[in-house]
Amino acid sequence: MANAPYDVLFIGSGPGGYVGAIRAAQLGLKVGVVERQYMGGICPNWGCIPAKALLRSAEIFHYIEHAKDYGLVAEKYGVDIAGVVKRSRGIASQMSNGVAFLLKKNKVDVIWGQGTITAPGKVSVTATEGAPKGALAAGEYTAKNLVIATGARPRVLPGIEPDKKLIWTYFEALAPASVPKSLLIMGSGAIGVEFASFYKAMGSDVTIVELLPQILPVEDEEIAAHARKRFEKQGIKILTGAKVSKVVKGADNVTATIETADGKSQTITADRLIAAVGVVGNIENLGLEKLGVKIDRGCVSVDGLCRTNVPGIYAIGDVAGPPMLAHKAEHEGVICVEGIAGLHAHPMDKLMIPGCTYCMPQVASVGLTEKKAREAGFDIKVGRFPFIGNGKAVALGESEGLAKTIFDAKTGRLLGAHLVGAEVTELIQGFVVAMNLETTEEELINTVFPHPTVSETMHESVLSAYGRVIHA
Known part of the structure; x- marks a missing residue:
């Protein structure tokens, strides 16, 4: 691929893709990014940033409710969920536009569409809607190095498929038309407990169902126990060692059958259900099977320098496996391109990656x-x-x-x-x-x-x- 127009071509413009692209441009490489839907990926558009904006509104509302504890008087206050969502979506738009600006500033080409690797160093891009001004058209592109940075999406459980009305993923939960009076959340990882905190503060009656014995399963047991006590003190109901085995949809609610480890079962009816049982890598429609790229448990298998088993093809971020965190993706983007550029890149040490959950x-x-x-x-x-x-x-x-x-x-x-x-x-x-x-x-x-x-x-x-x- 000596005559390839790009030294590095990223498929995906999320935290890993755009940060890696900028670092590659800083190193003097010719860089392109293929994006099919959201400039900046999920994090600034439908993940980290808009979720924190919602939680900030919830935090401020919480303080207003407890103004008396601070010697203050607050009257005539309430929740304007449309205003809360509008602020969150505005921040998401600002962040997405910021990514576009940074890529343009660093002279990184943006190619809009769905990218498929047809051969090592070759990508076919099919047009998708929403192309921003200045983006290159779909077509055939070549590069000396390809970096898969396609991220992940919500995991779907059979029989509990999201319908955008009664059963939500984080997409619907980030932009509700109204605050449900009652809410059932499947999963107590970061996504689950953050939404539990937000909706509880907004006035929902919240129940969390967790399959494992501990909420926040990746955290230290003592810390998780402390957090659980605080959640329950706020009125959040928590069922651990339990699973949702069946969901029946009503006209405007769902009734879930909950089975516990001791063999007992109960039913819970809630206005809405949020499925927060993890995410899966976006590995489909990339041509990976044809190329023989190794896949491990639904993610692209890579070494410490983000190299796949196929020379010239790399993977970073959520699609390259856990921990599925934006800052891990960003660091991998830098490691990846510095290795490509011939610098002495240090392999990722996952024990050094911090985890943060913005619940209350x-x-x-x-x-x-x-x-x-x-x-x-x-x-x-x-x-x-x-x-x-x-x-x-x-x-x-x-x-x-x-x-x-x-x-x-x-x-x-x-x-x-x-x-x-x-x-x-x-x-x-x-x-x-x-x-x-x-x-x-x-x-x-x-x-x-x-x-x-x-x-x-x-x-x-x-x-x-x-x-x-x-x-x-």
């Missing part, structure tokens, strides 16, 4: 959970610090929270950090940096944390692990 309370983590650390054979020291002992958290009225740290007792290496409480999705990056720098407990103990800040809970949790906690 927020949950954030990085590294090994306590259970995983023990299973891995580590002799560990565990530190804990409750937010009630933190002056800033108390002053904020956010005194319910917990910071937890896990260290290798032999080396002092930070193995994992887990937080639940106010703004912990902002705090976790401190621990991420520490882990990347291979910081030990001694360095963290000797670090001066500003006062008064919620970040002091992080310091105290480290002190706790080594018997030196001050404020608990």
Whole structure:
């Protein structure tokens, strides 16, 4: 492909695709991006960003409802769901337009349509609707390197297929015409509990059904238990070790049969049901089977540098497997193109990828959970610090929270950090940096944390692990 017009061609303009494309352009490569529907992918259009906009509205409404707790008086307030959705969709549009601007600024060609790899280095693009101004037309394109960045979509369970009216995916849940009086949510991962927090704040009677024994299954058990207690205190009903085995649709509601691990069953009728049971990679219609690209559990199989088993074909982001997070996709995009450009790219270390859930309370983590650390054979020291002992958290009225740290007792290496409480999705990056720098407990103990800040809970949790906690 020495005469190919593109050095790198991305299929998909999501966080992995557009970030990888920009980095490739910075390195002097000729770059193109094929996109079929949403500039910027799902994250800014129907995922991360608009969801956080909804949750911000819910958070502000929550504070207004509790104005009296802060010595304030608030009258004549309520929910304008159309206004809430309008704000969210406006932000989504702003972010999508921002991605288009960045690609244009970096001289990355945008080709609008459905891309199919017909041979190594060759992509056939079929036209789709909604092409933005300046996008190149569908047709045949060639590139020295192809990067699959097609993302993922909601997982669909047989017999509980979304219909956009009574059974929703996150697409419908992000733009409701009205707030349902009652809501049943299947799945208690990040998507499920975020929507539970939003709709509960908006006035819905919310029930979560989780197949596993623990909500937030990827999180540390202690942190998940703390979050569950807070959710239930808010009035969210939670059924764990349970599954939705059958759904019957009514005129304007659904009746779900719930089976529990002990063999019992019950029925729950709700206005709407949100299916939040995970996502699956968009691997169809790409020509991967014909090319012999290896697929593993519904995702493209790659090595640490995002290379597939077929030379010249790479995959990044959700389509390349878990964790299915936008920041993981972005980092993979950079790793991928730096490897293509001949730089010394470092393979992805998935233990260094933080996870953030923007429910109320927020949950954030990085590294090994306590259970995983023990299973891995580590002799560990565990530190804990409750937010009630933190002056800033108390002053904020956010005194319910917990910071937890896990260290290798032999080396002092930070193995994992887990937080639940106010703004912990902002705090976790401190621990991420520490882990990347291979910081030990001694360095963290000797670090001066500003006062008064919620970040002091992080310091105290480290002190706790080594018997030196001050404020608990």
